[in-house]
Amino acid sequence: MTTPMMLALYTPAAAPFLAALLALVLPSRIAVWTGLLAAVAVLASGVTLTTTDATLSVSGALGLLRADALTAWMLLTIGAVAVIACAAAPGYLRHEAAHHRRYLTLIQLFLACMSLAVLADNLGLFWVALEATTIVTAFLVGHRRTRESVEAAWKYVVLCSVGIAIAFLGIVCLYAASVAAGGHGVTALSWTHLASSAHSLDPALTKLATGLILLGFGTKAGLAPMHAWLPDAHSQAPAPVSALMSGVLLSVAFYAILRYRAIADAALGPAYVRTLLLTAALASLVVAAMLLIAQRDYKRLLAYSSIEHMGLIALGTAFGVRIAIAAVLLHILGHGLVKSVAFCASGQVLHVTGSPDIAAVRALAARQPGLAGAFGISLVALLGLPPFSLFASELGVARAGFASGHGWAVAVAFTLMLVAFVAIARHGARMLLGPPAAQSTAPPPSVHRGRGLVFLGIGLTTAAMLGLYLGPLTDVLDAAAVVAGGH
Amino acid sequence: MTSWAGAAAQLVLVGVLAPIVVGVTRAVRSRLEGRAGGRVLQPWRDLRKLLRKPPTSPPDAGIFFIAAPPVLMATSVIIAVTSPFITTVLPAGSADLIVVVGLLLLGTVALALAGLDTGTAFGGMGSSREMTIAALVEPTLLLSVFALSARVGSSNLGTIISAAASHPSTVFTPASVLAFAALAIATLAETARIPVDNPSTHLELTMVHEAMTLEYSGRDLALVEWASALRLTILLGLLANLFAPWGIAVSGSAAGLAIGAAAFAAKVLGLATVLAAGEVFAAKLRLFRVPELLAGSFALSLLAVLASYVLA
Amino acid sequence: MSNEVSGQLLNLCCGLFLLSAVGVLWRRQVSSLITLLVVQGLALTGIAGLLAAQRHSPEVIGVAVGVGALKVGVVPWMLRRVHNRVPDARETRPLANVSASLLAAAGLTLLAYAAARPLVALAPSASAHATPVGVAVVLIGFFLAATRQRAISQIIGVLLIDNGIAAVAFLATGGVPLIVELGASADLVLAVLVLQILTSRLLATFGPTDLDGLRELHD
């Protein structure tokens, strides 16, 4: 095992943890930059893992951590979104009065937990890390100490803990089944062991475990009917935090469903997981579409758009063919990038206009061209329009749907997404377009420095480039799709 | 070479005959109404008088006002030269019926634009009504073209007329009778005769064609009057030849031309007399009754087409 | 200790475990809820101890002691602190009245028994036969959280769910691997700590109103 590989295995968890400790000690002005450095470190380790031979897997720390192509892809997503979120942190903190230190430590802990979750080769350890993210982000959601954010934090912690507890029950059942099938100790829950001994698991118990695990991780992935916490938490959290949560935490939760699907399919055959995922996906699309139509708050709009995209990702996973899984992974990366840019931009819009209501934002393009440009383009990308990668992945999901004989599901899903498209387009146009009102020609309170927009621009251009040419990522995407059980 | 001779003969004949046809209609009408009425050649005298007067144009009128009379005259002349009135042997075969309808419409459009260009209420009113009527006449014209050409397999005027001339029995089929009635009504509308528009009045409320040419004087008015007369003759001539093609010269010989010319003049003047007589007993329709008339003629032409399918 | 004596003791503990959960649904006063929670903690420690005795492995004994300390000592202490700070929050003011709750609890237990059949079929031992009790307590805890107005009753609901899962873990497999057990317990303690801080914040911002008042975040 070459040292850069080992380094790449440990840094994603260690670097943010270290940055968290530093944030406790250092003054906030420096701690912001160490945070950004940690995010870059995570991204770098993701890149090193992708550039090496994709099929090779690295494991360490007495078999508890393991990185293969799928993990590398997820680390890439976490790193990219973290860089955007941490780059937006200075801009955000400049307007916040207090608690800088707490904010920076918790953000880095959040990153460390997510990296740990993705690197964990053990389903139990994954669950512990995911529950840790809930606890860490609880105070981030309640950071602003307003009435709504306290209510949001309370709902977030209770609903997520209850939801994830179901997953833990499922893990216990799976552990029982794995022990019955000959596994022992901590390796009984390791992904590799489960994958290899999947066919010998007791089908009835595995079906019960699968149901519970899909429900539990579905809660953290924001799939309906377990989605109710998502709009409140993501709309009340500070913009960079909701960027991280919406951009990549949902996908990290879904990563477990992706990995588990291969095991469940081997044990039970594909029908059971496919039906559950199809129902959850279409339910999410219906909920998102209905609640986007008459939406009044643009941060909740972005949250429901996340539910819609997670529904589409679940739909793609339900189809199961190789191209569907590759499309799902590309969608996870694309959605992460664009949604984080959208949330960071919405944070700056909230600061400029002072109110989260769509009705309160008028003719933004006329008053703030740069900010409106970033927000508008990210909305265009979220609507699945080319040249962004969400178009390529949505097209991949559609083709996979018809190839695997689920044409009807694709038709229903894309009609629901059309309703969501029209709703988002209408709200976006109402906010951005239109002649500037006569009286509000005065510049906003703090003249908006363009520095915050640079990283948003970089994020959007990357998403656009990914939409046309994957380049080096093509083979790691294929390898990840194979690992995720795309038959 | 003979085709050019035929064309020249046709041009001279139709050109000379047109004002006379108008003169005949006015004379017949005045006789039937018990008035003395002017002589048949009075329109020629008017033309000579107008050609000598200076033309005037309103202060805001532009190029369209000045260019409309020549365009109107040109379209009528081209139809006269290329459509088989005296002989079917014409340069470049003979005109296509759809092209003839198109040229008539071009003339109407030129006049309507001139009416608008004057910038007066009368001009606008006239062109608005004229275009409405032209828009409703177009389906009748084209459907009767459909009825006539479906039988023969080609919309070329020469073919249709020589086919009708060679075996006259087809003229009395119900399809062609219906087509004749539809075309007759369309002609009345196209040439602004009584039921649609009153050619001899300047009463604001009723005039359509006259309103557009209100501002013309001098040589412009002469050209417009002459062209309108030409259009009347052309349409009556087409009606006559399409449904009573006897006497038209099929070969290029001089004798044939003479017979054809005589037959054409006789037929056109006969139709003009019938027209004038009909006008005496009819009254001008209210403007918004005209669409019903034109809808009736459209129905007739549609029946003609169906008849040409079912019965032919 | 012969097998059937430990078997009977095990069933006794499981019975006590399930009864305390039903009792939580029955009682209205918050203080009695906390005592019932302690009883349930004791029952769970009993189960863990008996299984540890059967397995004779020091690791499981350590886990049992840790679970006992946690479920009987630390968590109830935290709950009492939260409860004392809100003196007048006597009633749990349930949404569904007591008889409906008990009916629901019965139904949920039936469903738990039906759903947990694969767990029972896993091994012929007495502990395997008792696993549906754990699933039942999970469902009852869920129902409690879903129908009670007080913030503290929702914390108790979360704790019930966690006790249920721990019970299933012990009964079905003799405890999940140590590292997972440690992680899960740490997460539980942290979750209760966070909920406790949030309850005090709720009190500060919303006053002693019950959870139904939290409706400002809606579409």
Added chain:
Amino acid sequence: MNPTGTALITALLLAATAALAALVFPAAWRARVVGTLVAGTGSSGVWAGAAALSGHGWDADLPRLLPLAGMRLAVDSLSGWFLLLIGAVAVAVGVYTIGYAGPGGRGAGSRPSLSLLPVFVGALLLVPAAGSVPTFLLGWELMAVTSLGLVATEHRHHAQVRSATVWYAAMTQAGFVTVLIGLTWLAAAAGTDFTAVRATAGVLSPAVKNAVFVLCLVGFAAKAGAVPLHPWLPRAHAEAPSHVSALMSAAMVKLGVYGLVRVGFDLLGGGPRWWWLTIAAIGALSALYGIMQAAVATDLKRLLAFSTSENIGLILLGVGFAGLYNVEGARGLAALAMAAALLHTLNHAGFKALLFLGAGSAVKATGTRDLDQLGGLSRRMPATTMLVAAGALGAAALPPGNGFVSEWLLLQSLLHQPGAGAVLAIAAPTAVAVIALTAGIGVATYVKAVGTGFLARPRRAAAAGATESPPSMIVAMIAVALACAVLAVLPTITLPAIGRIVASLHLVSPPLDGGLTAIQLSGYTTRFWPLWLAAAIVVVTGLVAVLARRFGRARRRAVAWDCGDGPLTSRMEYTATSFAEPLQRVFDDALAPERDVDVTHHEESAYHVQAIAYRQRIPDRIENRFYQPLLRAVERLGLAGRGLAPGVMHRYLAYMLTALIAVLLAGVIR
């Protein structure tokens, strides 16, 4: 690389450089540079089209582009025709933009608008050149998103641009979703490359073929602006800057027709009779409804937009009858109908581009689009007026214009009946009647547009202050006018190309011959000399004018007849509304105008009227009948949807509990 390939690649590269140049260059130079580069893109598009039409087919695989699908470009004669059409329009629009966008960096000259324009042209060229389903969909959506940005260019100046953008985005996306479902279904059944689809189209089950056809028909009819799916067209074309409306109206809507022909004839290889009857019916409906709305429209660009719907209707009639004849077995007539449709796409692109560019220069000079406020431009903007009149001549399908040529060809294809066939015996005459009525009303519409819009006296101060447009706009319009003239006078130069296209669509080459100057239906005596006809009109008019000038004295200006009671004011002129009033009264039940008259009385007595307010609006009935109820239903759904997230925590926990119980029960039962 053969010429088509090089030309197309240069076109796409030029578009890319133009987009980058727009971002880099300062405002003063931006319009000039981007304009020339767009013109360059257009000309290489024309070169590619011409090369493809002269038989140089080309295809290329680019597997690394467009992740998960790979791209494939394939240009055959059909795509060559549309490349030529789009390229030609792009050349004119490129040159026009130099003057229209102007040195100021605002509105059409702004950085985003000028960078999106070349990408839009590039996307337009990509759609016909697509050789596989994913590439086609990518080009389709790229075209949609860039045109969306361009439509919203002037959102800072007019409030209604926003609603137009939303309508456009919604309907374009709806069309895209139907096309996506249709084509991916076809791709799943027969392979993603068009070559593979053609090979397996024969063995596809009729159910799949019918479903794919209907889905594609809806999507492509929406893009073409055919009537039931047209509400976006008048809004987007009226609100977009004129050079964009010209591109959209002349080139983009044609890609809807291209899609229909490609899927209907080429990929699915023809289909049962009801396919083509539906297309013909949609065509007839679009023609009639489009021209009726245009006849009563008072907004110049809205009039031109509805006239686009009408011309698309005529083209669809041609395509529909081509299919019908093909099914009946009369392959010669089918080829003739298809030739008429294709020629009309090119003719319409010509005169509609000219009209929109003319309208753009008029709107830029006067600042308003309302015909009731324009007027008197023939003196102030002589060149624009003459060019718009030339465009109107073509649009009204009057003899010397190019519109007349393709309409004549379309009528000829309908006149010659292949034999019995009851369906055709009814369909053909009705089609002739529809075309005739449309042509009639079309003439009235364009007389209104030119007459009230450009002639006589200016009705408002804005129109009075108009000055002639900058030279680059005039040059662009003249170029388009010349192209229309060539098409009007020598339409036969396009016949060999059309012959090759029609042959590639499984039809025989059209029965047209008769050398360079005449269009002759082989086997019939019907022939028509567009060159000699135009020459005759011009020569005879000149002769008559010269001869008439010799008689009488010089022309003098005199006061027009004002019934003797004082000077005529501009308020006495006929406005567009009054001009169209008779027509609107004739078609009253079809148009159903909304009139509301509110009379305010004096307080003291009900008999004395203080003021009367009269407002009349002619609504788009199809929109009110189908679209408004749909929007209201969606609104109600949205409000009902709010019930899903009432904020009560117990409701959310209840959701999760029910889900858990459902999963457990599912496990128990099954």
